[in-house]
Amino acid sequence: MSLHTFNPVPHCPGERVMPLAPLLTLPNGQRWVAQHYLRYQHTLQSVSALLAQIDFDAHTALFAGQDAGGVYLQVGLIGRENYDRSNTLRAYKLVYGRKWRIDADTPTSEIIQTAFLAIKKAREHEVRELLTVRNAAGQTSAAFSNHHDLPLLAQQRSALQPATKPAAGLTDELAVLRFAQRRITLLQQVDLAGERVLLDLQLGPAPLARQLEGDLPEFAELSFSVILPRGAWAQLPYAIMDALIAHSDRHVDETFRFRGFARFSRANSIQAIAALSLHTRPYARDLADAQFAQIFRANNYEVDASRAPALGQGALAEKNQRLIGQFADLLGHLPQGYAQAPARQTA
Template sequence: MMTLHTLNPIPNLLGERVMPLAPQLTLANGQRWIAQHYLRYQHSVESVSALLAQIDFDVHTPLFAGQDANGVYLQVGLIGRENYDRSNTLRAHKLVYGRKWRIDADTPTSEIIQTAFLAIKKAREHEVRELLTVRNGAGKTSAAFSNHHDLPLLTQQRDELRATARPAGAANVTATVLAQLATLRFAQRQIELLQVVELAGERVLLDFQLGAAPLARQLEGDFPEFAQLSFSVLLPVAQLHQLPYALMDALIAHSDRHVDETFRFRGFARFSRENAIQAIADLSLQTRPYARDLADAQFEQIFRANNYEVDASRAPALGAGELGRKNRQLIEQYANLLGHMPQGYVLTTNREQRA
């Protein structure tokens, strides 16, 4: 039986099945559809591969689907240059991989597509974090925002790492900002201060632009969406020492917006801000006439049983040792907690009653 809501003529490949007695929708434009919440899913590495093949982003970001002993996963590849090589020569391309994102068999198709979207964002964020560098007093450069630092060591050294706020005062804002910018680079570009706008004496709006990259970096052409980028950050005057974090936030936000506008499934930029949010809301509401659909007692039973089964299957184990104790203590703070409890969880009062 062909799944009505998909363009693919082989629904088996997409891992989708229509629930028995599921109602059909007639949309405002006359198109007939079966809502995704009335489908059952049994995805496999083949169906995930078929979905990823319908996603387009850019020539630097291949998507992979695989399966190992722990199940099906998707993974992002990035083709670029070694971030830690800051020489003035052209660098060879290198293929690196992000983490594996696990895909349960009963994951809805839309959620798999959205997982790929998020995986691309996070893989790019990993790279962006390595590109904002800090130079110390000895003139050495560190990727201080990268994800490769030793967290247990940082925890041990927490007292040494605590920033001391140094309120600059409105008169010293520009000097304070310029002093910090002198130690910062993004992809070997200077970060230029364009304008300082004081807001009620307590906050400042800072306008920046990324300078030109070294010639070798320009010829390589990586991350062209950052070329000559202008952006702004807003900071309290008393927190100017947090400027590097605000810059990092702004650069990651720019990367995320690039993904929003570039990521496409079947040619559609689902997350673009050129889509009218009111139109999306109206279409969503058309697919959810629950009062009508669940008036069918037989279908209501099928629908609720399916949802229960899926939700129950996603409940994790409570955890062993200290983790289990902490999870139990947290859960038991809430009286009459709804939802599926973790596997292995039994209320303390119930255990005491049985004893």
């Protein structure tokens, strides 16, 4: 049976329990307040305390900060200069990812997951710079890098279409690609049904200087597979990039820990997670208490309303006005300044 309490101990800093929130009894007998019955008022101090309980690796730091835009978290990566492809040992360098904003009412679990995503995206940024393409003159470019001039690419779109000359073969496509100065070799090719082909690939050994540096050991002589439409070898660099990013993401899944728990590891039982989630959501029982139901719904409405942006002015506002206007009787909270009637309140 759930019991009402006005002052249970919050699970983490920045949390407050809703008045009359019911307590759960977990399968192990522990008492708990479900996160959807908490209110959040996170600060720089509470976000810092949460990030201090996250572990990843010896080359990744998490920072919490605050500026005129509010509280944010940020990833710092300690590694080598990706664009230095010399045969000498390179000094370590500390680089920073983008700032990820944290609203005060962000649930604790979402802050932890934001740190998880920030690490993934910071690593993806580095991985994209490491897959390079060599042209006929022997020049090397990080074609998948995020540093390209997008307005220029849009202006030059016609020049970016595939050449009309005969398409390069599989061997030729692989020959011009490197990942962190490693060759990519074909182990085997398997024809599949439906005009598709499976390629088993492997990263070769790194140059001696890169081996001595020992960076990104999770990619050392990595074997991986990609699937392409038969003969569509021009898509191979994209498929390889997807596979390398997926490998980086899986490394984060298994390595990221909060309070020592690898939440995103595939060693966890998804059935057990589902069972625990269902156990913590007996809404029909909890909302049978009319007084608490009013508090719960009012809190949810207040949080959702606070997240609605302003429509603004100019071309973007006009574009969004037309987009939203296509949907009649739209539920949810419409942008502030939107011309139609405000959204109805929902449970």
